[in-house]
Amino acid sequence: MLRKISLWAMSALIAFGSLNFELQESPGDKLLGVWEPSNGRARVKIDRIGNKYYGRIVWLIEPNDPETGLAKTDKNNPDASLKNVPLKGYRMLKDFVYNEDGTWSEGTIYDPLSGSTYNCVIKMKDKNTLDIRGYIGVQALGRTDVWKRLSVQPAKK
Protein backbone atom coordinates (compact mmCIF):
# COMPACT_ATOMS: atom_id res chain seq x y z
CA MET A 1 0.00 0.00 0.00
CA LEU A 2 2.83 2.36 0.93
CA ARG A 3 4.56 1.50 -2.34
CA LYS A 4 1.37 2.31 -4.26
CA ILE A 5 1.03 5.69 -2.57
CA SER A 6 4.68 6.48 -3.29
CA LEU A 7 4.19 5.74 -6.99
CA TRP A 8 1.15 8.03 -7.11
CA ALA A 9 3.02 10.78 -5.33
CA MET A 10 6.04 10.48 -7.60
CA SER A 11 3.90 10.51 -10.75
CA ALA A 12 1.95 13.47 -9.48
CA LEU A 13 5.17 15.32 -8.75
CA ILE A 14 6.44 14.63 -12.28
CA ALA A 15 3.18 15.75 -13.83
CA PHE A 16 2.69 18.91 -11.80
CA GLY A 17 6.39 19.64 -11.85
CA SER A 18 6.19 19.78 -15.63
CA LEU A 19 3.12 21.98 -15.49
CA ASN A 20 4.81 24.25 -13.01
CA PHE A 21 7.89 24.43 -15.24
CA GLU A 22 5.68 25.59 -18.10
CA LEU A 23 3.94 28.26 -16.13
CA GLN A 24 6.79 29.67 -14.08
CA GLU A 25 7.71 33.16 -15.23
CA SER A 26 11.18 33.80 -16.57
CA PRO A 27 12.94 37.11 -17.26
CA GLY A 28 13.16 35.97 -20.87
CA ASP A 29 9.37 35.90 -21.15
CA LYS A 30 9.35 39.51 -22.29
CA LEU A 31 10.00 37.95 -25.68
CA LEU A 32 6.60 36.28 -25.68
CA GLY A 33 4.02 37.70 -28.04
CA VAL A 34 3.19 38.19 -31.69
CA TRP A 35 5.84 39.87 -33.87
CA GLU A 36 6.01 41.12 -37.44
CA PRO A 37 9.22 40.92 -39.54
CA SER A 38 10.23 44.05 -41.44
CA ASN A 39 8.84 42.81 -44.75
CA GLY A 40 5.37 42.59 -43.20
CA ARG A 41 4.64 39.34 -45.02
CA ALA A 42 4.21 37.17 -41.92
CA ARG A 43 3.46 37.27 -38.21
CA VAL A 44 5.23 35.07 -35.74
CA LYS A 45 4.03 34.09 -32.28
CA ILE A 46 6.79 33.38 -29.81
CA ASP A 47 6.12 30.95 -26.96
CA ARG A 48 8.22 29.38 -24.28
CA ILE A 49 8.34 25.63 -23.97
CA GLY A 50 10.37 24.52 -21.00
CA ASN A 51 13.29 26.92 -20.79
CA LYS A 52 13.48 27.51 -24.54
CA TYR A 53 11.69 29.91 -26.87
CA TYR A 54 10.03 29.03 -30.16
CA GLY A 55 8.28 31.08 -32.80
CA ARG A 56 5.49 29.87 -35.07
CA ILE A 57 4.14 31.51 -38.21
CA VAL A 58 0.54 32.43 -37.38
CA TRP A 59 -0.30 34.74 -40.28
CA LEU A 60 0.76 35.17 -43.89
CA ILE A 61 -0.02 38.11 -46.12
CA GLU A 62 -0.37 35.63 -48.97
CA PRO A 63 -1.70 32.48 -47.30
CA ASN A 64 -2.32 30.50 -50.49
CA ASP A 65 0.17 29.21 -53.02
CA PRO A 66 -0.53 31.11 -56.29
CA GLU A 67 0.41 27.98 -58.24
CA THR A 68 -2.02 25.60 -56.56
CA GLY A 69 -4.52 27.92 -54.89
CA LEU A 70 -4.15 25.81 -51.74
CA ALA A 71 -2.73 26.83 -48.38
CA LYS A 72 1.01 27.40 -48.63
CA THR A 73 3.24 24.55 -47.53
CA ASP A 74 6.95 24.42 -46.81
CA LYS A 75 7.70 23.40 -50.41
CA ASN A 76 11.21 24.84 -50.39
CA ASN A 77 12.35 22.70 -47.48
CA PRO A 78 15.32 20.56 -48.54
CA ASP A 79 13.84 17.75 -46.42
CA ALA A 80 11.31 16.12 -48.76
CA SER A 81 9.26 14.82 -45.84
CA LEU A 82 8.49 18.40 -44.74
CA LYS A 83 7.49 19.85 -48.11
CA ASN A 84 3.79 19.29 -47.47
CA VAL A 85 3.76 20.74 -43.97
CA PRO A 86 1.53 23.86 -43.82
CA LEU A 87 3.47 27.09 -43.38
CA LYS A 88 0.84 28.48 -41.04
CA GLY A 89 1.81 27.05 -37.71
CA TYR A 90 5.34 26.28 -38.88
CA ARG A 91 7.97 26.67 -36.18
CA MET A 92 10.55 28.96 -37.81
CA LEU A 93 12.32 30.06 -34.61
CA LYS A 94 13.67 27.23 -32.51
CA ASP A 95 15.57 26.50 -29.32
CA PHE A 96 16.36 30.01 -28.11
CA VAL A 97 17.75 30.28 -24.61
CA TYR A 98 17.60 33.50 -22.60
CA ASN A 99 20.93 34.86 -21.39
CA GLU A 100 21.71 37.18 -18.51
CA ASP A 101 22.95 39.83 -20.98
CA GLY A 102 19.39 40.21 -22.24
CA THR A 103 19.78 38.25 -25.48
CA TRP A 104 18.26 35.02 -26.68
CA SER A 105 20.78 32.79 -28.39
CA GLU A 106 21.65 29.20 -29.36
CA GLY A 107 18.60 29.16 -31.61
CA THR A 108 17.96 28.92 -35.31
CA ILE A 109 15.77 30.79 -37.77
CA TYR A 110 14.26 29.17 -40.83
CA ASP A 111 13.60 31.08 -44.05
CA PRO A 112 10.68 29.41 -45.89
CA LEU A 113 11.45 31.40 -49.06
CA SER A 114 14.82 29.73 -49.48
CA GLY A 115 14.44 26.63 -47.33
CA SER A 116 17.56 27.62 -45.39
CA THR A 117 18.14 27.49 -41.65
CA TYR A 118 20.54 29.96 -40.05
CA ASN A 119 22.08 30.46 -36.64
CA CYS A 120 20.28 33.28 -34.92
CA VAL A 121 20.54 35.63 -31.98
CA ILE A 122 17.75 37.90 -30.74
CA LYS A 123 18.22 41.25 -29.01
CA MET A 124 15.41 43.35 -27.64
CA LYS A 125 15.96 47.02 -28.56
CA ASP A 126 12.92 48.08 -26.60
CA LYS A 127 9.85 46.25 -25.40
CA ASN A 128 8.26 46.46 -28.86
CA THR A 129 11.32 46.01 -31.10
CA LEU A 130 13.58 43.02 -31.75
CA ASP A 131 16.84 42.77 -33.66
CA ILE A 132 16.82 39.30 -35.17
CA ARG A 133 20.24 38.45 -36.62
CA GLY A 134 20.51 35.40 -38.81
CA TYR A 135 24.09 34.40 -39.52
CA ILE A 136 26.33 31.74 -40.96
CA GLY A 137 28.80 30.41 -38.40
CA VAL A 138 29.96 33.80 -37.15
CA GLN A 139 27.74 36.80 -36.53
CA ALA A 140 29.75 38.96 -38.95
CA LEU A 141 28.41 36.85 -41.81
CA GLY A 142 24.79 37.68 -41.29
CA ARG A 143 21.89 40.04 -41.67
CA THR A 144 19.74 41.71 -39.05
CA ASP A 145 16.03 42.12 -39.45
CA VAL A 146 13.94 44.33 -37.17
CA TRP A 147 10.70 42.84 -35.88
CA LYS A 148 7.92 44.86 -34.33
CA ARG A 149 5.55 43.68 -31.62
CA LEU A 150 1.89 43.48 -32.53
CA SER A 151 -0.86 44.31 -30.13
CA VAL A 152 -3.12 41.40 -29.28
CA GLN A 153 -5.99 43.89 -29.32
CA PRO A 154 -7.72 44.01 -32.69
CA ALA A 155 -6.81 47.09 -34.71
CA LYS A 156 -9.36 49.88 -34.79
CA LYS A 157 -11.05 50.21 -38.13
Add this chain to the structure above:
Amino acid sequence: MMRGPLLLAALAIAISPVWGQSDTTLPDEDFSMYDNLSFADAGAKRYCSPKIEGLSPAKLISLGYDYQGGYALSAGQMFAADGTTELASAQDAQVNTTYGMRAGFNIPVISKTHLVWQMGANYWNTNYAYADAPTASSNPLHQTLSEHGIRTAGVNTTVFKPLDSKQFLLFQGSADLSGTYGIGLMPADYLKYSAALIYGRRPTEKKQWGVGLARTYRVGEINYIPVVLYNSTDALNKWGAEVLFPARAHVRRTINPRNMLFAGYELEGQSYRLWRNPTGFDDFDLRDQELEIRRGEARLRMVYEFSLKDFIWLSVQAGYRVNYRYDVDRLVGGTEIYRAFGILRDDPYAQTNGLGNPFYFNVSLNVVSP
Protein backbone atom coordinates in the same frame (compact mmCIF):
# COMPACT_ATOMS: atom_id res chain seq x y z
CA MET B 1 -2.70 -1.38 -10.09
CA MET B 2 -0.30 0.71 -12.11
CA ARG B 3 -2.88 2.39 -14.39
CA GLY B 4 -3.20 5.57 -12.31
CA PRO B 5 0.50 6.43 -12.18
CA LEU B 6 0.91 5.56 -15.85
CA LEU B 7 -1.91 7.90 -16.83
CA LEU B 8 -0.33 10.73 -14.87
CA ALA B 9 3.07 10.02 -16.40
CA ALA B 10 1.48 10.01 -19.86
CA LEU B 11 -0.12 13.37 -19.07
CA ALA B 12 3.25 14.73 -17.99
CA ILE B 13 4.80 13.60 -21.26
CA ALA B 14 1.91 15.05 -23.25
CA ILE B 15 2.45 18.55 -21.87
CA SER B 16 6.21 18.38 -21.84
CA PRO B 17 8.52 20.29 -24.23
CA VAL B 18 8.95 17.20 -26.41
CA TRP B 19 5.60 17.79 -28.07
CA GLY B 20 6.34 21.44 -28.61
CA GLN B 21 9.42 20.83 -30.73
CA SER B 22 7.50 19.48 -33.69
CA ASP B 23 7.61 21.61 -36.85
CA THR B 24 3.92 21.19 -37.45
CA THR B 25 0.92 22.74 -35.86
CA LEU B 26 -2.20 21.20 -34.43
CA PRO B 27 -4.81 20.31 -37.02
CA ASP B 28 -7.71 22.74 -37.26
CA GLU B 29 -5.89 25.38 -35.24
CA ASP B 30 -7.69 28.70 -35.59
CA PHE B 31 -5.34 31.44 -36.77
CA SER B 32 -8.02 34.03 -37.49
CA MET B 33 -7.27 35.85 -34.23
CA TYR B 34 -4.00 37.03 -35.81
CA ASP B 35 -5.63 38.53 -38.89
CA ASN B 36 -6.38 41.97 -37.58
CA LEU B 37 -3.53 43.20 -35.38
CA SER B 38 -1.78 46.52 -35.17
CA PHE B 39 1.69 47.57 -33.98
CA ALA B 40 1.96 47.74 -30.20
CA ASP B 41 4.04 50.88 -30.71
CA ALA B 42 1.64 53.27 -32.43
CA GLY B 43 4.57 55.25 -33.90
CA ALA B 44 6.16 52.26 -35.62
CA LYS B 45 6.60 52.56 -39.39
CA ARG B 46 6.99 49.98 -42.10
CA TYR B 47 9.98 50.32 -44.45
CA CYS B 48 10.63 48.54 -47.71
CA SER B 49 13.48 46.05 -47.70
CA PRO B 50 16.40 46.08 -50.17
CA LYS B 51 15.45 42.72 -51.64
CA ILE B 52 12.42 41.48 -53.44
CA GLU B 53 11.04 37.97 -53.25
CA GLY B 54 12.78 35.54 -55.56
CA LEU B 55 15.92 37.66 -56.11
CA SER B 56 19.18 35.71 -56.41
CA PRO B 57 21.06 35.66 -53.10
CA ALA B 58 23.70 38.30 -52.37
CA LYS B 59 27.28 37.01 -52.19
CA LEU B 60 29.17 37.66 -48.96
CA ILE B 61 32.37 35.90 -50.02
CA SER B 62 33.28 34.96 -53.57
CA LEU B 63 36.34 33.23 -54.94
CA GLY B 64 36.43 32.61 -58.66
CA TYR B 65 38.46 31.88 -61.75
CA ASP B 66 37.96 33.57 -65.11
CA TYR B 67 39.16 32.12 -68.41
CA GLN B 68 39.00 33.48 -71.97
CA GLY B 69 39.85 31.42 -75.03
CA GLY B 70 42.24 32.48 -77.79
CA TYR B 71 41.89 35.69 -79.82
CA ALA B 72 43.92 38.08 -81.94
CA LEU B 73 45.18 41.25 -80.28
CA SER B 74 46.05 43.97 -82.78
CA ALA B 75 48.20 46.58 -81.06
CA GLY B 76 48.14 49.89 -82.90
CA GLN B 77 50.81 52.51 -83.41
CA MET B 78 51.96 54.17 -80.22
CA PHE B 79 52.28 57.96 -80.28
CA ALA B 80 54.11 60.33 -77.95
CA ALA B 81 52.39 63.18 -76.11
CA ASP B 82 52.65 65.41 -79.19
CA GLY B 83 50.24 63.03 -80.92
CA THR B 84 52.40 62.68 -84.03
CA THR B 85 55.75 61.15 -83.01
CA GLU B 86 55.51 57.38 -83.41
CA LEU B 87 57.00 55.48 -80.46
CA ALA B 88 56.11 51.98 -81.69
CA SER B 89 54.66 50.47 -84.82
CA ALA B 90 51.49 48.40 -85.04
CA GLN B 91 51.77 44.65 -84.46
CA ASP B 92 49.27 41.78 -84.37
CA ALA B 93 49.72 38.92 -81.95
CA GLN B 94 47.77 35.85 -80.89
CA VAL B 95 46.74 35.48 -77.26
CA ASN B 96 46.12 31.84 -76.41
CA THR B 97 44.37 32.38 -73.09
CA THR B 98 43.52 35.19 -70.73
CA TYR B 99 42.95 34.02 -67.19
CA GLY B 100 42.96 35.09 -63.59
CA MET B 101 41.39 34.88 -60.17
CA ARG B 102 38.57 37.05 -58.89
CA ALA B 103 37.88 37.44 -55.19
CA GLY B 104 35.25 39.50 -53.46
CA PHE B 105 34.20 40.09 -49.87
CA ASN B 106 31.11 41.91 -48.59
CA ILE B 107 30.11 42.48 -45.00
CA PRO B 108 26.92 44.10 -43.72
CA VAL B 109 27.98 46.88 -41.35
CA ILE B 110 24.53 48.14 -40.45
CA SER B 111 21.49 46.03 -41.18
CA LYS B 112 18.43 47.74 -39.80
CA THR B 113 14.94 48.21 -41.08
CA HIS B 114 15.57 51.90 -41.73
CA LEU B 115 19.16 51.62 -43.01
CA VAL B 116 21.34 48.96 -44.61
CA TRP B 117 25.05 49.66 -45.06
CA GLN B 118 27.45 47.18 -46.55
CA MET B 119 31.22 47.36 -47.14
CA GLY B 120 33.21 45.18 -49.47
CA ALA B 121 36.57 44.57 -51.09
CA ASN B 122 37.58 42.91 -54.32
CA TYR B 123 40.68 41.75 -56.18
CA TRP B 124 40.82 40.73 -59.85
CA ASN B 125 43.93 39.51 -61.61
CA THR B 126 44.16 39.06 -65.39
CA ASN B 127 47.09 37.36 -67.14
CA TYR B 128 47.76 37.16 -70.87
CA ALA B 129 49.36 34.02 -72.30
CA TYR B 130 50.68 34.80 -75.80
CA ALA B 131 51.18 32.12 -78.44
CA ASP B 132 54.65 33.60 -79.07
CA ALA B 133 56.19 35.41 -76.14
CA PRO B 134 56.79 39.08 -77.04
CA THR B 135 60.38 40.26 -77.22
CA ALA B 136 62.02 43.63 -76.58
CA SER B 137 61.31 44.56 -80.21
CA SER B 138 57.60 43.77 -79.97
CA ASN B 139 54.92 46.41 -79.60
CA PRO B 140 55.13 47.58 -75.96
CA LEU B 141 51.48 46.71 -75.29
CA HIS B 142 52.23 43.05 -75.98
CA GLN B 143 55.37 43.24 -73.85
CA THR B 144 53.52 44.79 -70.95
CA LEU B 145 50.50 42.47 -70.96
CA SER B 146 52.66 39.39 -71.37
CA GLU B 147 55.03 40.37 -68.61
CA HIS B 148 52.70 41.89 -66.05
CA GLY B 149 49.05 41.39 -66.89
CA ILE B 150 46.55 43.77 -65.31
CA ARG B 151 44.85 43.77 -61.95
CA THR B 152 42.29 45.64 -59.92
CA ALA B 153 41.98 45.94 -56.16
CA GLY B 154 39.35 48.03 -54.54
CA VAL B 155 36.86 48.72 -51.82
CA ASN B 156 33.17 49.40 -52.22
CA THR B 157 30.18 50.41 -50.20
CA THR B 158 26.44 50.13 -50.61
CA VAL B 159 23.87 52.11 -48.64
CA PHE B 160 20.17 51.35 -48.87
CA LYS B 161 17.94 53.96 -47.25
CA PRO B 162 14.21 53.21 -47.30
CA LEU B 163 12.08 56.34 -47.15
CA ASP B 164 8.88 54.48 -46.35
CA SER B 165 7.23 51.19 -47.25
CA LYS B 166 7.38 51.94 -51.00
CA GLN B 167 10.30 54.31 -51.71
CA PHE B 168 14.04 54.04 -51.23
CA LEU B 169 17.40 55.57 -52.05
CA LEU B 170 20.34 53.39 -53.08
CA PHE B 171 23.96 54.55 -53.12
CA GLN B 172 26.85 52.49 -54.40
CA GLY B 173 30.43 53.73 -54.38
CA SER B 174 33.82 52.20 -55.04
CA ALA B 175 37.49 53.15 -55.11
CA ASP B 176 39.74 50.98 -57.26
CA LEU B 177 43.41 50.73 -58.01
CA SER B 178 43.83 49.28 -61.47
CA GLY B 179 47.03 48.81 -63.37
CA THR B 180 49.98 46.71 -64.35
CA TYR B 181 51.67 46.95 -61.00
CA GLY B 182 51.78 44.49 -58.13
CA ILE B 183 50.24 44.83 -54.72
CA GLY B 184 53.40 46.48 -53.37
CA LEU B 185 53.31 49.16 -56.05
CA MET B 186 49.83 50.55 -55.96
CA PRO B 187 50.03 54.33 -55.81
CA ALA B 188 46.99 55.77 -54.10
CA ASP B 189 47.16 58.77 -56.46
CA TYR B 190 45.69 56.57 -59.17
CA LEU B 191 42.52 55.58 -57.34
CA LYS B 192 39.50 55.51 -59.62
CA TYR B 193 36.20 56.46 -58.03
CA SER B 194 32.86 55.16 -59.24
CA ALA B 195 29.45 55.87 -57.74
CA ALA B 196 25.75 55.62 -58.41
CA LEU B 197 22.76 57.17 -56.70
CA ILE B 198 19.32 55.77 -57.42
CA TYR B 199 15.84 56.73 -56.33
CA GLY B 200 13.59 53.70 -56.38
CA ARG B 201 10.16 52.38 -55.67
CA ARG B 202 9.03 48.97 -54.51
CA PRO B 203 5.36 48.74 -55.43
CA THR B 204 5.05 45.07 -54.47
CA GLU B 205 7.10 42.39 -52.71
CA LYS B 206 8.05 41.08 -56.13
CA LYS B 207 9.01 44.23 -57.97
CA GLN B 208 11.32 47.18 -57.49
CA TRP B 209 12.53 49.81 -59.94
CA GLY B 210 14.56 52.95 -59.82
CA VAL B 211 16.32 55.64 -61.82
CA GLY B 212 19.52 57.47 -61.08
CA LEU B 213 22.89 58.73 -62.18
CA ALA B 214 26.27 56.97 -62.18
CA ARG B 215 29.90 57.91 -62.52
CA THR B 216 31.45 54.83 -64.04
CA TYR B 217 34.49 53.36 -65.79
CA ARG B 218 32.56 50.37 -67.14
CA VAL B 219 33.28 51.23 -70.74
CA GLY B 220 36.92 51.87 -69.89
CA GLU B 221 36.93 55.63 -69.45
CA ILE B 222 35.12 57.98 -67.15
CA ASN B 223 31.47 58.59 -67.95
CA TYR B 224 28.42 60.07 -66.29
CA ILE B 225 25.35 58.16 -67.37
CA PRO B 226 21.74 57.61 -66.31
CA VAL B 227 21.00 54.20 -64.80
CA VAL B 228 17.83 52.18 -64.46
CA LEU B 229 17.22 49.56 -61.80
CA TYR B 230 14.57 46.93 -62.37
CA ASN B 231 14.11 43.69 -60.41
CA SER B 232 11.01 41.55 -60.61
CA THR B 233 9.68 38.06 -60.02
CA ASP B 234 6.53 36.62 -61.55
CA ALA B 235 3.53 35.45 -59.51
CA LEU B 236 4.63 31.82 -59.60
CA ASN B 237 8.25 32.59 -58.66
CA LYS B 238 9.44 30.92 -61.85
CA TRP B 239 10.69 33.84 -63.93
CA GLY B 240 12.22 37.16 -63.13
CA ALA B 241 14.46 39.99 -64.24
CA GLU B 242 17.54 41.44 -62.55
CA VAL B 243 18.57 44.64 -64.29
CA LEU B 244 20.87 47.54 -63.53
CA PHE B 245 20.96 49.10 -66.98
CA PRO B 246 23.31 49.67 -68.71
CA ALA B 247 25.77 47.80 -66.45
CA ARG B 248 23.97 44.45 -66.58
CA ALA B 249 20.66 42.84 -67.42
CA HIS B 250 19.59 39.24 -66.89
CA VAL B 251 16.46 37.18 -67.24
CA ARG B 252 16.18 34.74 -64.34
CA ARG B 253 14.62 31.28 -64.43
CA THR B 254 14.14 29.94 -60.91
CA ILE B 255 14.15 26.16 -60.99
CA ASN B 256 13.80 26.28 -57.22
CA PRO B 257 15.19 28.73 -54.64
CA ARG B 258 18.48 26.81 -54.66
CA ASN B 259 18.86 26.52 -58.45
CA MET B 260 18.75 29.53 -60.75
CA LEU B 261 19.56 30.05 -64.41
CA PHE B 262 20.28 33.46 -65.95
CA ALA B 263 20.67 34.76 -69.49
CA GLY B 264 21.89 38.24 -70.24
CA TYR B 265 24.95 40.44 -70.30
CA GLU B 266 27.27 42.48 -68.13
CA LEU B 267 29.52 45.39 -69.07
CA GLU B 268 32.96 45.16 -67.54
CA GLY B 269 35.69 47.71 -67.65
CA GLN B 270 38.22 49.82 -65.88
CA SER B 271 41.10 52.15 -66.63
CA TYR B 272 44.48 50.53 -65.92
CA ARG B 273 47.45 52.70 -65.07
CA LEU B 274 50.70 51.59 -66.68
CA TRP B 275 53.02 52.08 -63.79
CA ARG B 276 56.75 52.42 -64.41
CA ASN B 277 58.39 49.91 -62.13
CA PRO B 278 61.69 51.44 -61.01
CA THR B 279 63.16 48.05 -60.22
CA GLY B 280 63.12 46.65 -63.72
CA PHE B 281 61.64 46.37 -67.19
CA ASP B 282 62.22 50.06 -67.90
CA ASP B 283 62.76 49.18 -71.53
CA PHE B 284 59.03 48.95 -72.08
CA ASP B 285 57.96 52.30 -73.46
CA LEU B 286 54.33 51.69 -72.67
CA ARG B 287 54.97 51.39 -68.95
CA ASP B 288 54.59 55.08 -68.50
CA GLN B 289 52.83 56.73 -65.58
CA GLU B 290 50.73 58.92 -67.87
CA LEU B 291 49.29 56.03 -69.85
CA GLU B 292 46.16 54.06 -69.08
CA ILE B 293 44.54 51.12 -70.85
CA ARG B 294 40.87 51.92 -71.28
CA ARG B 295 39.33 48.46 -71.15
CA GLY B 296 35.62 48.06 -71.78
CA GLU B 297 33.84 44.88 -72.81
CA ALA B 298 30.44 43.21 -72.83
CA ARG B 299 29.95 39.66 -71.62
CA LEU B 300 27.02 37.92 -73.25
CA ARG B 301 26.36 34.93 -71.08
CA MET B 302 24.39 32.18 -69.46
CA VAL B 303 24.85 31.76 -65.71
CA TYR B 304 23.87 28.83 -63.55
CA GLU B 305 23.93 29.35 -59.78
CA PHE B 306 23.05 26.66 -57.31
CA SER B 307 23.51 25.69 -53.69
CA LEU B 308 26.18 23.06 -53.17
CA LYS B 309 25.34 22.80 -49.50
CA ASP B 310 23.33 25.25 -47.43
CA PHE B 311 24.94 28.68 -47.93
CA ILE B 312 27.76 27.53 -50.19
CA TRP B 313 26.79 28.29 -53.78
CA LEU B 314 28.56 27.57 -57.03
CA SER B 315 28.20 29.97 -59.94
CA VAL B 316 29.12 28.84 -63.44
CA GLN B 317 28.93 31.26 -66.36
CA ALA B 318 29.82 30.88 -70.00
CA GLY B 319 29.48 33.10 -73.03
CA TYR B 320 31.25 35.52 -75.33
CA ARG B 321 33.50 38.34 -74.32
CA VAL B 322 32.84 41.13 -76.82
CA ASN B 323 35.47 43.85 -76.92
CA TYR B 324 34.23 47.44 -76.84
CA ARG B 325 37.49 49.28 -76.24
CA TYR B 326 41.06 48.40 -75.36
CA ASP B 327 42.75 51.68 -76.23
CA VAL B 328 45.52 53.53 -74.46
CA ASP B 329 45.03 57.12 -73.27
CA ARG B 330 47.71 59.56 -72.26
CA LEU B 331 46.59 61.45 -69.13
CA VAL B 332 49.00 64.39 -69.03
CA GLY B 333 49.56 65.33 -65.40
CA GLY B 334 47.04 62.67 -64.39
CA THR B 335 44.10 64.77 -65.62
CA GLU B 336 41.11 62.69 -66.70
CA ILE B 337 39.78 63.02 -70.23
CA TYR B 338 35.99 63.14 -70.17
CA ARG B 339 34.90 62.67 -73.76
CA ALA B 340 31.18 61.92 -73.10
CA PHE B 341 31.23 59.47 -76.01
CA GLY B 342 32.86 62.12 -78.20
CA ILE B 343 30.25 64.79 -77.52
CA LEU B 344 32.37 67.00 -75.25
CA ARG B 345 35.88 66.15 -76.46
CA ASP B 346 37.43 64.13 -79.19
CA ASP B 347 41.02 63.70 -78.04
CA PRO B 348 42.86 61.00 -79.99
CA TYR B 349 44.02 57.94 -78.08
CA ALA B 350 47.75 57.36 -77.73
CA GLN B 351 47.19 53.86 -79.07
CA THR B 352 44.11 52.29 -80.65
CA ASN B 353 43.89 48.50 -80.36
CA GLY B 354 41.62 45.74 -81.55
CA LEU B 355 40.73 42.49 -79.79
CA GLY B 356 38.97 39.39 -81.11
CA ASN B 357 35.93 38.10 -79.25
CA PRO B 358 36.56 34.75 -77.60
CA PHE B 359 34.47 32.26 -75.70
CA TYR B 360 34.90 32.60 -71.97
CA PHE B 361 33.86 30.89 -68.78
CA ASN B 362 33.93 31.83 -65.14
CA VAL B 363 33.40 29.66 -62.12
CA SER B 364 33.13 30.88 -58.54
CA LEU B 365 32.47 29.49 -55.11
CA ASN B 366 30.33 31.77 -52.97
CA VAL B 367 29.05 32.15 -49.45
CA VAL B 368 25.64 33.77 -49.79
CA SER B 369 23.86 36.09 -47.40
CA PRO B 370 20.90 35.05 -45.19
